[in-house]
Amino acid sequence: MSSSEATGRRLGIVGAGKAGTAIARAAVAGGYDVGISGSGPAGRIELIVEVLAPGACALTTDEVAAYAGIIVLAIPLHRFRELRPEVFAGKILVDAMNYWDEIDGADGPLATAPAGTSVLVQEWFSSARVVKSLNHLGYFKFEKSRLPKGTEGRIAMAAAGDDRTAVAAVLELIDALGFDPIDAGTLAAGLALQPGGPVFGAGHTAKELSDLLSREGANARP
Amino acid sequence: MAATEKTSREESKMSIAPQDIEFGLDSFVPISVDESGREIGGDQVIRNTVEEAVLADAVGIDSFNIAEHYRQDMMDSAASIILATIAGRTKRIRLGTAVTVLSTQDPVRVYTEFATLDAVSNGRAQLIAGRGSLIESFPLFGYNLDDYEELYEEKLDLLMRLLRDQPVSWSGKFRSPLTNQYVSPPLPEGHLPVWVGVGGSPQSVIRAARYGLPLMLAVIGGPPIRFLPLVELYKRALAKFGKPMQRIGMHSHGLVARTDQEAADIQWPHWAHVFENAAAERGWARPTVARFQAEVDEGSLYLGSVETVATKIAWVIRLLGLSRFDLAYATGRVPHAQKMATIELYGREVIPRVRELLLDPAEELASANGRSSGV
Numbered sequence: 299m300s301s302s303e304a305t306g307r308r309l310g311i312v313g314a315g316k317a318g319t320a321i322a323r324a325a326v327a328g329g330y331d332v333g334i335s336g337s338g339p340a341g342r343i344e345l346i347v348e349v350l351a352p353g354a355c356a357l358t359t360d361e362v363a364a365y366a367g368i369i370v371l372a373i374p375l376h377r378f379r380e381l382r383p384e385v386f387a388g389k390i391l392v393d394a395m396n397y398w399d400e401i402d403g404a405d406g407p408l409a410t411a412p413a414g415t416s417v418l419v420q421e422w423f424s425s426a427r428v429v430k431s432l433n434h435l436g437y438f439k440f441e442k443s444r445l446p447k448g449t450e451g452r453i454a455m456a457a458a459g460d461d462r463t464a465v466a467a468v469l470e471l472i473d474a475l476g477f478d479p480i481d482a483g484t485l486a487a488g489l490a491l492q493p494g495g496p497v498f499g500a501g502h503t504a505k506e507l508s509d510l511l512s513r514e515g516a517n518a519r520p
Numbered sequence: 521m522a523a524t525e526k527t528s529r530e531e532s533k534m535s536i537a538p539q540d541i542e543f544g545l546d547s548f549v550p551i552s553v554d555e556s557g558r559e560i561g562g563d564q565v566i567r568n569t570v571e572e573a574v575l576a577d578a579v580g581i582d583s584f585n586i587a588e589h590y591r592q593d594m595m596d597s598a599a600s601i602i603l604a605t606i607a608g609r610t611k612r613i614r615l616g617t618a619v620t621v622l623s624t625q626d627p628v629r630v631y632t633e634f635a636t637l638d639a640v641s642n643g644r645a646q647l648i649a650g651r652g653s654l655i656e657s658f659p660l661f662g663y664n665l666d667d668y669e670e671l672y673e674e675k676l677d678l679l680m681r682l683l684r685d686q687p688v689s690w691s692g693k694f695r696s697p698l699t700n701q702y703v704s705p706p707l708p709e710g711h712l713p714v715w716v717g718v719g720g721s722p723q724s725v726i727r728a729a730r731y732g733l734p735l736m737l738a739v740i741g742g743p744p745i746r747f748l749p750l751v752e753l754y755k756r757a758l759a760k761f762g763k764p765m766q767r768i769g770m771h772s773h774g775l776v777a778r779t780d781q782e783a784a785d786i787q788w789p790h791w792a793h794v795f796e797n798a799a800a801e802r803g804w805a806r807p808t809v810a811r812f813q814a815e816v817d818e819g820s821l822y823l824g825s826v827e828t829v830a831t832k833i834a835w836v837i838r839l840l841g842l843s844r845f846d847l848a849y850a851t852g853r854v855p856h857a858q859k860m861a862t863i864e865l866y867g868r869e870v871i872p873r874v875r876e877l878l879l880d881p882a883e884e885l886a887s888a889n890g891r892s893s894g895v
Contacts (some may be wrong), residue, residue: 316720335725337669345760346722376665400654403665410691439744499805 307331309471310362310398311354312381313372314343317394320437321370321475322351324444328474333365334359360385360502368467370394370432371419373433376402378419386511387425390464392457392471394432395419396493414489429459429468430488432475434498443501454478456497456511458488476502490514533744536767536843543871544583545576545863546771549595549602553853558745560856562595569595571737572863579608579867583646585618585846590656600633607641615641618736618771618846619650619717620797623671626695627679628703630809632698635705638712648736649676650717651724667694673727676716680731681710715769718750729757734767736844739820744770744836751840753832769844770836773851774822775858776829776865783824788812790852791821822847826865830873837878845874 309325311318314336325332332354336343340356347356362369363385371378375395393416397408408415416430432455435443443453455477457468469479482488491497496510521561549569554560554680573584584606586599596602608727615637630647638645651672658665674692681688682703691697715736716728728735735754737747751768758765777783788809795807805811815821822829833845847866850859 314724319722343723346726346753349756350722350749400656403655403658438742441746448643 307474308333308366308368310366310369312359312362312369312374313333314346314351314436315372315441318370318372319346319350320441321372321394321432322347322354323441324475325471326351326353327444328476330474331355332393333362335359335362335445357490363389368392368471372432374401375408375415376405379422381423383423383425386423388465389426391419391426391428392425392432392468392517393419393428393430393488396397396433398493413486414492416488420460420485423457427461427464428485429457429461429464429484430482430491431455431457431468431472434491434495435501436499439499439501446476447473451503452476452478453501454480456480456482456491456507458482458485458491460485478507480504480507480511483515487511487515521646528559531868534744538875540581541837541875541878542844543612543866543874544585544614544616544618544844545572545581545583545866546587546846547572547596548587548589548848548850551593551595551853552855552859554808555855555857559853565595566602566814568859569602570609571614572859573606573615573735574609575860575863575869577606577613579864580871581613581617581867582859582861583614585616585646585648585753585847587618588652588657589654590660591654600637603637603642603744604644607637607644609643612644614644614646616646617648618848619648619738621652621657622649622675622679623668624661624663625675627675627682628640628695628698630679631638631682631703632705634712635703635707638707643708643711645711646713646715648715648717649679650719650738653719653738658811670694671721676727676731679714680733683707683714715767717771720747720750725754726757728766729754729763730761732758732761732763732766734769734844736769736771737840739772740848741815741820743818744772744820745839767843768841769846770840770842771846771848772820772822772836772846774829775850775854776824776826776862777858778783778825778865780824780828783828784812784816786822786854786858787821787851790854795847796866821851824870826873829866830870832879833870834874834877837874 307330311322311331311334314334322332322334325463334347334354335357340358341475344356347354368390370392372394375397397415411418420428445452455472457465459465465481472479490511496514498506547569549565551559551565576584586602587596588599590597599617607615634645634647656664671694674694678690682692683760687702688698689700715734717736718724719738729866739747748859775783775787777786792807799806816823818840822832
C-alpha cells in the first residue's frame with residue numbers, strides 16, 4: 299500500500315541545484331528524512347545541503363537510490379540518461395524535470411515528445427514507476443506557496459502516472475510538501491503539466507487546477 | 521591572522537562604505553527602435569552604445585559592462601572591441617563584461633584581449649566570468665553541451681592561472697597544454713579583477729568561493745530576497761576554503777525617468793515585446809501589466825522616478841550586503857534617446873541619492889522594518 303512506500307517518511311532527491319534544494323527544504327519541513335545527491339561524491343554538495351537544506355543528508359546518487367522508495371529527479375532534463383536505470387528498479391521516480399532548449403540544447407525527441415517528456419523518462423527507467431509531478435511551479439513560487447493542509451487559497455500540485463499506487467504515494471507526498479494534491483491521470487496526460495501547457499508556472503487552487511486539466515483532457519480527446 | 525580578522529570585520533552588516541560601492545551599467549547592446557518605432561541597424565546600435573558609455577563616464581557612473589550573446593536581437597558578440605573604443609573616449613569609467621561566456625572561449629584569448637584593454641584604458645578593465653544563461657555559443661563554436669560543467673571549470677582554472685601566476689604550465693581536456701608559457705601583455709599587480717557571475721546555481725556559488733573571487737548575482741526576475749540563502753552559502757564557503765571575505769554584486773534590469781508613470785509608459789511596451797517573444801518561443805506565460813507591476817513593486821525591475829529607484833537600490837544593497845550594483849538599463853528595444861535620459865538620471869541623481877540613503881541610520885531602520893519583512 300502507498301503509505302508503506304513512504305515508510306519512515308523518507309524521500310530521495312537526485313539534483314542539488316535550485317529545484318532540488320527547494321524540494322528538500324519542503325520535505326524536511328514536511329517531516330521527511332531526506333537524502334539528496336549532486337553529480338559526484340557527497341562531499342561536493344555537503345556545504346550546499348548544510349546551508350540550503352539543513353536537516354537533509356548529502357549522499358551519492360547510488361546511495362539516494364537505495365535510501366528511499368520515492369525519489370525525485372531534479373536535474374537538467376538532458377542529463378537523465380547519465381543515470382543508471384538499474385539502481386532505480388522498482389522505485390517510484392518523481393519526474394520534476396522540464397525541457398528547456400536554452401539549457402538542454404536542441405534535442406528533437408525531447409522537444410517534440412508527443413506524449414510528453416516523462417514517457418521518454420519512463421522508457422529509460424523501464425523497471426521504475428515514473429510519476430510526473432513537482433515540475434509545474436518555479437522553485438521560488440514553490441517555496442513561497444507551501445501552506446498547511448486546509449489553509450484557504452492553498453496552491454495545488456498535480457501528479458500524472460500509469461502506476462496508480464505510485465501516483466497515490468506521490469499525491470501523499472505533495473500534501474506533505476504543502477500543496478493540495480490533484481490526480482492528473484496517466485503519464486501521457488502529464489503533457490498538460492509541461493512548459494507551454496495550461497497550468498505551467500501559474501499556481502492554481504485545487505478547483506482551478508482540476509478544471510483546467512479536465513478541459514485540457516476534453517480538448518485532447520479525438 | 522590578518523585574513524581572518526578581515527573576514528569577521530567585513531561580515532558586519534555594511535561591509536563597505538557607501539562611497540566605495542560600485543554603480544555600473546550593463547548592456548546587451550540590444551537592437552532598438554527609433555522614435556517612430558522602426559528598428560535601427562545593428563551597426564548603428566553599436567555606435568549608440570558607445571555614446572551611452574561616454575555619457576555614463578561624464579555623469580559619474582563607475583563602470584560600463586557588456587554582455588556576450590550570439591543572437592539576432594543583441595549586438596554584444598565582440599565586447600572587447602566596443603570597450604576599447606569606449607576606452608579611447610573616456611578617462612575614468614571602468615570597462616568590463618557582464619558576462620563573458622568563458623565556457624566557449626579560449627582563456628588565452630580572453631587574457632590577451634582584456635589585458636590589452638586594461639593597458640589602453642590605463643587600468644580600467646574588469647571581467648565577469650560566467651556560463652551564460654543561454655547556450656547558443658555551444659553549437660556556434662563547436663562545443664558539446666554535455667561538457668557544460670567541465671568546460672567552465674577548466675577554462676576558469678586556466679584564466680586564473682594566467683592572471684595569477686605566469687609563466688603557466690597547464691594541461692586540460694579542451695585545449696592544447698601550456699609549458700612555462702608567458703602570455704603578453706603582463707598585467708600590473710591587482711589589475712583586471714575577475715568576478716564570477718551566478719544565476720542561482722549553488723554549485724557556481726561554491727566555485728566562486730573556492731577561487732576566492734567576488735560574486736556577481738544576476739537577478740533577472742522575482743523578489744531579490746530569494747538570493748539571500750546564496751549569499752549565506754557564499755560566506756560559509758569562503759570561510760570553509762580559508763579565503764577572505766569578497767565583494768558581492770548584483771545585476772538587475774531597470775529604467776529611470778522623471779516620474780514613475782513616465783518610466784512605466786516608456787518601458788512597458790518593450791518589456792511586453794520581449795516576453796511576448798519568449799512566450800511564443802519557449803512556452804512561458806504571456807506578459808501582463810499585473811506581472812510587470814509586480815516586478816516593479818516587489819520583484820527585480822528598478823524602474824520609476826529617481827526617488828523610487830534610489831530607494832529600491834538602497835534597500836537591496838542593505839538586504840543582500842552588496843558592494844556593487846549594475847543596472848541593466850532599459851529592457852528590449854527602448855530607443856537610444858530614452859536610454860540616454862536614464863543614464864543621465866542614474867548617474868547624476870540616483871547614485872548620489874543611494875549613497876545618501878545608505879549613510880542615513882533612520883533609513884536603515886525603516887528598511888529593516890519595512891520592505892524586507894513584507895516579502
